[in-house]
Each structure stands twice: as structure tokens, then as C-alpha cells.
Amino acid sequence: MDKAQQKRDLRKALIEQRLNLPDRLHKADLLQRVMRIWLVGRTDAVIGAYWPIKGEFDPLPALHRWKEDGELTGESTRRRIGMPVVDKVHKTLTFHAWYPGCEMEEDAYGIPKPKDTEVIVPTLLFVPCVGYGAGGYRLGYGGGFYDRTLATLSPKPFTVGLGFAQGFLSDFEPESHDEPLDAILNDNGVVWPSDRPDHAVVVEDGVQRLVVRFGV
Structure with missing residues (x-):
């Protein structure tokens, strides 16, 4: 089996797992909390996000709270x-x-998008993860949209992956064209890509503490 087919099979398996997480709503609540805490102190005025599909974590409630x-x-x-x-x-x-409440319409892929609103340029970009590995590398849907987009943006926004801990891949091997994310948030806390991929900052009761853990 070639590498491309292996990735397709891996994506399919991870999406199926995500859709069938027995406590997905609870994990989503935890990640909402992690995201809100992480945003405290950020100076960004424009944040890019996404409309959730296929069981993805929904970032919009936390961002609406941030805006308010x-x-x-x-x-x-x-x-x-x-x-x-x-x-x-x-x-x-x-x-x-x-x-x-803004008017929405479906794009070519059937995903809702704002209708006729102005283009804005984010300084912080939340990116959905199908899976992710050490060093901040993300497994997406294979279309390459985010990688191509980031290559065109100057200055490049701070990129943050969002996903459940279920999507962590201990043996994930990025390809040469893959761009690492600046940070990853999951339902256990804040995972920071670094030379020490076993380190994570975990949020518990509003307090961040460093533990030797990655993606679990």
C-alpha cells in the first residue's frame, strides 16, 4: 500500500473514531474551556476559524464569547x-x-460560508485537525488548502490546531511540504510543539501546569 493510500485510510479511521466518541460532547465542553482560557491575554483583533464538519470541534462559541x-x-x-x-x-x-446570525451559503464543498461579507486578514488562525503528531504537525483532509494559504499570507498568522486528544498520532511522519502549527489545543489542555514533544501545558481549574505528556 502506498503512503497516500495509508493517509486516506488513516483519515477515514480517525474521522470515524471522532464521530463515535461516546463522550464527544463532554470533550467539546472541555476544549471550549481550554480555548477560552488560552485566548485570555492575546492581543489579536482578527481571528480566523472554520465551520465544523464531520464531528470536528466547534470553535465558534468560544470565539463569540471572546468577541463579546x-x-x-x-x-x-x-x-x-x-x-x-x-x-x-x-x-x-x-x-x-x-x-x-449573518447570512450563510454553501460553498462548492457543501460547507457553510458567510455570504457577501468583507474579506479580513487574521493574525491568529484556528485550524481543524483530523489528527496531529509531535512537533505540531497536522493531518488534515488532504486538500492542502491551509498549507497553500499560509504560504501566501504575509505576515503569517499564528496557527493553532484544534482537535480531540483521540487524534494524537505517536508515530505520525510529516512530509517535506507540511508546515508545523505554532500550537495545538485539545480537550486535555494546551500542547506546544517544541524539541520536547512529551511536554504539555495542561489547564486544570483555571491553572496551567507543565506535565510530561503529549496528546493523551
Whole structure:
């Protein structure tokens, strides 16, 4: 079996596992909390995210809370959320302003996207993970949209993978064209790619502590 087929089979298996997690809603609640805590202190005014499909973690509740927090504190710069829109010609993504209740339409892949809202450029980008490995390398859906998009953005946004701990791959081997993420959040806490892939910062009762653990 060639490597491409192995990856296709791995994606299929991980998505099936994710859809059938018996406690997926509980894990999603934990990751919402991790995400909200992680965002505290970030200075970004524009964050890119995604519309969840195939059992992916939904980042939008935490981001809506983040946006509201900025309004409540009276920040001078309005916080904004961008959702990806596919450029079918170049197979890259642009990010269009999204807010709860904005009009949506399906893209070429059947995924909802904002309809006729302005293009915004995120300084922080949350990326969905089918799986992930040490060093911040992500297994996506194989389309290469995020890698191509990141290659076109200047300055490059800070990239954060989102996924459940179930998606950790201890033997994942990235390919030469794969770009590592700057950080990964899962339902156990904050996983930081580094030269010590067995280290993680775990959030418990609002307190971050360093433990020797990765993706579990």
C-alpha cells in the first residue's frame, strides 16, 4: 500500500473514531474551556476559524464569547471573526467576516460560508485537525488548502490546531511540504510543539501546569 493510500485510510479511521466518541460532547465542553482560557491575554483583533464538519470541534462559541468580552471591556479595536471561503481557481482560502446570525451559503464543498461579507486578514488562525503528531504537525483532509494559504499570507498568522486528544498520532511522519502549527489545543489542555514533544501545558481549574505528556 502506498503512503497516500495509508493517509486516506488513516483519515477515514480517525474521522470515524471522532464521530463515535461516546463522550464527544463532554470533550467539546472541555476544549471550549481550554480555548477560552488560552485566548485570555492575546492581543489579536482578527481571528480566523472554520465551520465544523464531520464531528470536528466547534470553535465558534468560544470565539463569540471572546468577541463579546472585547465589547464589554470597551476595547478601541473591534474584535472580528473570519470564516474560510475557498478560491476554486488557486485552491486557497480567504477569510470573510462572520458573526452570529449573518447570512450563510454553501460553498462548492457543501460547507457553510458567510455570504457577501468583507474579506479580513487574521493574525491568529484556528485550524481543524483530523489528527496531529509531535512537533505540531497536522493531518488534515488532504486538500492542502491551509498549507497553500499560509504560504501566501504575509505576515503569517499564528496557527493553532484544534482537535480531540483521540487524534494524537505517536508515530505520525510529516512530509517535506507540511508546515508545523505554532500550537495545538485539545480537550486535555494546551500542547506546544517544541524539541520536547512529551511536554504539555495542561489547564486544570483555571491553572496551567507543565506535565510530561503529549496528546493523551
